[in-house]
Amino acid sequence: MNTRSLFLQHVAQTSPAPIALHITDAKGCYLYDADGNQYLDLIGGISVCNVGHCHPKVTAAIKEQADKYLHIMVYGELVQSPQVQYAKMITDHMPANLDCVYFTNSGAEATEGAIKLARRVTGKTEIVAANHSYHGATLGALSVMGDEYWRNAFRPLMPGVWHMDYNTDAFIDAVNCNTACVIIETVQAEAGIKEPNIAWLQKLRAKCTETGALLIFDEIQCGFGRTGKLWGFEHYGVIPDIVLLGKALGGGMPLGAFISSHNNMWQLTDKPVLGHITTFGGHPVSCAAGMAGMQVLEDENLIATVAEKEMLFHSLLKHPAIKAVRSKGLLMAIELESPQHVLDTLADCLKQGLFSDWFLFAPHCIRIAPPLTITKQEIEKACSTLLQCLK
Numbered sequence: 001m002n003t004r005s006l007f008l009q010h011v012a013q014t015s016p017a018p019i020a021l022h023i024t025d026a027k028g029c030y031l032y033d034a035d036g037n038q039y040l041d042l043i044g045g046i047s048v049c050n051v052g053h054c055h056p057k058v059t060a061a062i063k064e065q066a067d068k069y070l071h072i073m074v075y076g077e078l079v080q081s082p083q084v085q086y087a088k089m090i091t092d093h094m095p096a097n098l099d100c101v102y103f104t105n106s107g108a109e110a111t112e113g114a115i116k117l118a119r120r121v122t123g124k125t126e127i128v129a130a131n132h133s134y135h136g137a138t139l140g141a142l143s144v145m146g147d148e149y150w151r152n153a154f155r156p157l158m159p160g161v162w163h164m165d166y167n168t169d170a171f172i173d174a175v176n177c178n179t180a181c182v183i184i185e186t187v188q189a190e191a192g193i194k195e196p197n198i199a200w201l202q203k204l205r206a207k208c209t210e211t212g213a214l215l216i217f218d219e220i221q222c223g224f225g226r227t228g229k230l231w232g233f234e235h236y237g238v239i240p241d242i243v244l245l246g247k248a249l250g251g252g253m254p255l256g257a258f259i260s261s262h263n264n265m266w267q268l269t270d271k272p273v274l275g276h277i278t279t280f281g282g283h284p285v286s287c288a289a290g291m292a293g294m295q296v297l298e299d300e301n302l303i304a305t306v307a308e309k310e311m312l313f314h315s316l317l318k319h320p321a322i323k324a325v326r327s328k329g330l331l332m333a334i335e336l337e338s339p340q341h342v343l344d345t346l347a348d349c350l351k352q353g354l355f356s357d358w359f360l361f362a363p364h365c366i367r368i369a370p371p372l373t374i375t376k377q378e379i380e381k382a383c384s385t386l387l388q389c390l391k
Contacts, residue, residue: 003034019350026053029374031355039355040382044371046357047189047221047331050248051296052373058251061292065285075103075282082287089291090259093230095239100265103282104256107220107246108136111183113276114242114258115140115158118181118214120267120275126160126178128213130171132191132361135183135218135244144183147361167197172207179213181242186232189221192333192362193326198236205238214241214264220256224248224294225303225372227329228310235328251293253286302372306330309379313368316383321390332368336390339363348389354382 004020021039025032029052031039044050051058065082072078087101104110119125129135133146142151143158151157164171166188175182182204188194208215217240222232226248229235233243241264246256268275297303306329313332317325324335336342342358345366349356357367370382 021350021355028052028054029371029378037353039350039353040378040385042354042356042368042370042382044369045252046247046367047226047369048247048250049252050224050226050372051251051293051300051302052371053252055251055293055296055373057296058289058292061251061288062253062285065288068284070285071280071283075278075280080282080284080287082284082291083282086287086291086294089294090245090257094243094259097239097241097261098243098259100262101257101259102265102268102276103287104246104258104278105254105281105283106136106256107218107244108138108141108256109278109281110220110244110246110256110258111135111141111144111218112138114183114216114244114260115144115181116276117242117258117260117264117268118216121264122180122212122214124178124180124213126162126180127158128162128164128171128174128179128182130166130184130188131163132166132188132194133183133185133218134190134360135185135220150360166191166194167200172200172204175204175207175211175213177211179208179211181214181216182208183216183218185218185220185222186236187222187227187328187331189331190360190362192335192359192365193328193331195328196236198238201236201238205240208241214260216240216242216244218244220244220246221369222328222331225297225306225329226331226369228303228306229329230297230303232328248293249290250286251289251291251296253283253289255283255286255290256281297372300373306372309372309374309376312376312379313383316380317386319387319390326365327368330369330372330374333359333362333365334368334386335362335365337364341391342366344391345386345389348391349386352385352389354385354389356386 022034129144131146135141243259
């Protein structure tokens with residue numbers, strides 16, 4: 001049996017008809033398959049590869065750390081330099097109240113940890129979350145996911161979660177003295193790129209402060225320069241109590257984190273001791289890779305190029321079939337008339353060497369989230385191919 005057949009038989013599938021490209025190599029903004037075909041990657045592993053695939057400084061950091069040690073013991077009990085140095089690097093770029101990092105394996109685990117932390121700090125249990133939000137697929141994260149289609153098959157879920165529409169007064173009104181936390185994506189990604197209204201976000205911050213609820217910003221997709229600033233919340237002048245990170249955090253390696261104040265985090269150390277633990281969260285190789293990736297963002301001044309690249313996409317994506325182009329930096333959605341039109345277009349793009357995807361809650365939109373290293377010429381090539389494939 002060939003590798004593709006073995007994949008279909010022995011690797012758990014997530015959809016009835018997986019794309020099943022056999023990728024053998026990835027560099028920069030390109031993927032290469034077993035047949036020698038090249039694909040310009042417009043999704044970067046779903047906002048993971050912000051500095052491109054296999055950036056030499058990231059792979060060098062991985063090799064250097066791998067020669068020193070891999071896993072040694074449960075996270076948080078031994079001093080591991082890659083974790084310490086990366087936590088310091090991240091918190092140096094955060095507001096003063098976000099000075100303590102708990103590293104996890106993934107964004108979903110960061111969501112789980114943040115929910116536990118909020119319950120412990122506040123002594124409350126209820127949560128307000130947004131419709132059309134995505135925070136991961138584990139049961140706690142699924143409970144705060146904002147779409148019944150994805151939740152229903154796995155009920156019963158965590159009780160006391162109230163879902164309201166993003167950017168509405170009803171959302172703010174739902175926050176009360178029983179609310180442990182409010183969790184929202186700073187920019188709703190899977191909804192097809194939906195920004196918060198600044199005044200609404202500021203009112204939400206005030207309501208959380210008034211009621212004692214912790215405000216959690218999910219920056220898993222929009223962090224690390226994706227929106228044109230290092231953190232998405234920097235656009236809106238609102239500071240959360242907890243931040244969730246993932247995806248680009250590991251520079252291409254698996255890594256997540258939730259970040260809060262040292263005083264809040266201390267609540268996880270006693271009654272019970274080891275209130276939140278993880279075997280592989282904050283793996284030293286992942287932390288070394290992530291730190292190298294974050295350094296590349298700074299050294300190559302990539303975030304400063306995002307706005308110009310965003311504008312170039314907008315200027316080129318003109319076609320009667322395109323209903324709208326929504327974006328926040330290089331997190332973009334191209335809206336077409338129907339989900340089927342999106343699937344047909346994506347299939348044609350793949351034949352022409354262009355790789356993209358759709359959104360969970362906006363299947364009528366094409367996802368554009370390339371590595372931030374994408375060049376002007378690559379953007380022009382991508383848009384030209386996409387326009388040719390629109391029918």
